[in-house]
Amino acid sequence: MEVLRLLPYQNIEVKFTIPASYVTNEKFVATITDLADLSSTTQTVTDNAAYVWTISLSGKYDTDYQVVITDASGDIIHDDTYEVRRPYINPNTLGTTASEIATATSNEELARAIIDSVIPQGFYYKKVALETTGLGADYLPLWIDAKKIISVYENNVLIYELANPTAYTRNFEITKDKSAITQSYIGELNRMENTPLVLPAGSTDYLDLNLTPFGSFPKTYDYKIYVEAGYTSVPSDIAKATALLIEDISCGKIDYYKKYVSDYKTDQYSLKFDSRVFEGTGNILVDKILSKYRKSITRLGVL
Numbered sequence: 622m623e624v625l626r627l628l629p630y631q632n633i634e635v636k637f638t639i640p641a642s643y644v645t646n647e648k649f650v651a652t653i654t655d656l657a658d659l660s661s662t663t664q665t666v667t668d669n670a671a672y673v674w675t676i677s678l679s680g681k682y683d684t685d686y687q688v689v690i691t692d693a694s695g696d697i698i699h700d701d702t703y704e705v706r707r708p709y710i711n712p713n714t715l716g717t718t719a720s721e722i723a724t725a726t727s728n729e730e731l732a733r734a735i736i737d738s739v740i741p742q743g744f745y746y747k748k749v750a751l752e753t754t755g756l757g758a759d760y761l762p763l764w765i766d767a768k769k770i771i772s773v774y775e776n777n778v779l780i781y782e783l784a785n786p787t788a789y790t791r792n793f794e795i796t797k798d799k800s801a802i803t804q805s806y807i808g809e810l811n812r813m814e815n816t817p818l819v820l821p822a823g824s825t826d827y828l829d830l831n832l833t834p835f836g837s838f839p840k841t842y843d844y845k846i847y848v849e850a851g852y853t854s855v856p857s858d859i860a861k862a863t864a865l866l867i868e869d870i871s872c873g874k875i876d877y878y879k880k881y882v883s884d885y886k887t888d889q890y891s892l893k894f895d896s897r898v899f900e901g902t903g904n905i906l907v908d909k910i911l912s913k914y915r916k917s918i919t920r921l922g923v924l
Contacts, residue, residue, distance in 0.1 A: 622635075622701060622702070622703050622704065623703075623704045623706055623730060624678070624703050624704065624705050624706070625706060625707070625708055625712075625726070626680045626683060626705050626706060626707045626708075627707070627708070627711060627713070628711075630680045630681055631680055632677045632678065632679060632680055633677070633678045633679070633680045633705060634675050634676070634677055634678075635675070635676050635678060635688075635703060636673050636674065636675055636676070637651075637673070637674045637676060637688075637690060637699060638671065638672075638673050638674070639666075639668070639671060639672045639673075639674060640671070640698065641671040643692065646667055646668070647667070647692060647693055648665065648666075648667045648692075648693045649665070649666050649667070649674070649690055649691070649692055649693075649698075650663055650664075650665050650690070650691050651663065651664045651665070651666075651674075651676050651688055651689070651690045652688070652689045652690075652691070653676070653678065653686055653687070653688050654686065654687040654688075654689075655679075655684055655685075655686060655748075656684065656685040656686065656687060656702070657682065657684045657685070657747060657748045657749065657750065658748060658750050658847060664676055664677065676688060678703060678705060679705075680705060682705070682746060682747050682748045682849070683705060683706050683707055683743075683745035683746055683747050683851070684705055684747060684748060685702055685703070685704050685705070686702065686703045686705065687700070687701075687702050687703075688700075688701055688702075688703060706733075706745065707745060707746065707855070708726075708729050708730075708733065709729065709732070709733050709736070709744060709855050709859055709860055709862075709863040710729055710855075710860050710863050710864060710867070712725040712726040712728075712729045713725075715729070715867070724871070725867070728867045728870045728871055729863065729867055731866075731870055732863050732866035732867045732870060733863060735866055735902050735903070736859070736862065736863065736866070736902065736907075736911065738902075739900075739901065739902055739908075739911050739915075740911055740914050740915065742851075742916070743851075744851070744852045744855050744856060744859050745851050745852065746768075746849065746850075746851045746852055746853055747849070747850055747851050748771065748847060748848075748849060748850075749765060749767070749847070749848055749849075749850045750845065750846075750847055751763075751765075751844075751845070751846045751847075751848060752843075752844070752845050752846075753844050753846075754840075754841060754842065754843055754844065755836070755838035755839045755840055755841065755842035755843075755844060756815070756816055756836070756838060756840060757813075757815075757816030757836050757838070757839060757840035758812075758813045758814055758815050758816060758836040758837075758838065759803055759804065759812035759813045759814070759836040759837045759838070760796070760801040760802070760803050760812065760814065760836075760837075760838070761801055761802040761803070761838050761844065761846070762800065762801050763795070763799065763800055763801055763802060765848070765850045766799065766850055766851060766852075767795055767799065767802075767848040767849070767850045768795075768848070768849045768850060768851070768853065769783060769795075769848060769849040770783060770793050770794070770795065770802065770846065770847075770848050771783050771847040771848060771849060772846070772847045773793055773802075773844065773845075773846050774844065774845040774846070775842060775843070775844055776842055776843050777843065777845070781793050791804055791805075791837075792804070792805040793805060795848075802846065803837065804837040812836075813836040816836075816840055858910050859910070859914075861910070862904075862906075862907045862910045862911065865904055865906060865907050866902060866903075866904060866907055869903065869904055
């Protein structure tokens with residue numbers, strides 16, 4: 622089930638009706654799991670049968686929440702996933718009556734789905750979990766458009782948290798070119814861009830030969846980093862592209878078979894379509910807008 626995330630980005634309320642077959646003062650527990658980081662919270666209610674229970678979901682990020690409701694005996698009576706999404710255009714601005722807004726909401730969801738099929742990462746603002754290992758340098762490479770560092774775990778130990786940065790001895794930041802995460806320092810510093818060369822040394826009873834410098838992220842150390850990534854607001858050209866698709870949908874102009882015809886012959890109607898008919902949105906202008914957001918590589922790696 623999709624739930625729209627609109628300004629102001631506050632908690633989102635979803636309703637669940639407790640079945641009338643349950644007795645009065647039955648206890649129900651809702652376990653809410655954020656599928657972005659698998660963190661869970663619970664909400665409990667005890668009330669009369671056929672009670673409408675309002676469950677609160679965070680509206681800070683575009684994410685999916687699995688809501689599992691159990692009764693007093695532990696049996697599952699409800700299990701659903703709520704997809705919290707920020708629309709590319711607020712459907713409330715596309716109509717004045719309730720029916721017009723409902724139609725605009727449905728058309729915006731369809732237009733957004735078409736755009737997301739072309740640009741799979743979408744134009745959302747998400748909480749993303751990154752798991753990697755240290756390289757022995759002062760940088761951890763990034764392959765997503767990260768905006769803020771929420772928390773950093775080193776070898777499964779929390780070493781930094783945005784909510785309370787002064788409680789930790791190390792602070793982290795995203796580099797200005799947004800290509801990596803590095804530790805924050807004050808004053809002059811020459812950061813290590815790669816792992817230092819380690820040469821074998823003979824044993825001795827007098828000296829500690831462990832003189833090799835280590836970067837902020839030692840080699841083979843495990844790191845789990847949560848970041849805020851994506852678009853803090855919908856780009857204006859994407860909002861325009863969404864408006865064009867909504868207009869096509871509402872006017873019935875999104876018929877694919879009428880577009881991308883590259884060859885046409887009379888006498889028994891021999892048609893030939895361009896290959897883009899299976900790749901685009903059905904609107905050439907929208908395809909042009911989306912072309913600059915296409916990514917051939919979404920994550921660096923070795924084949």
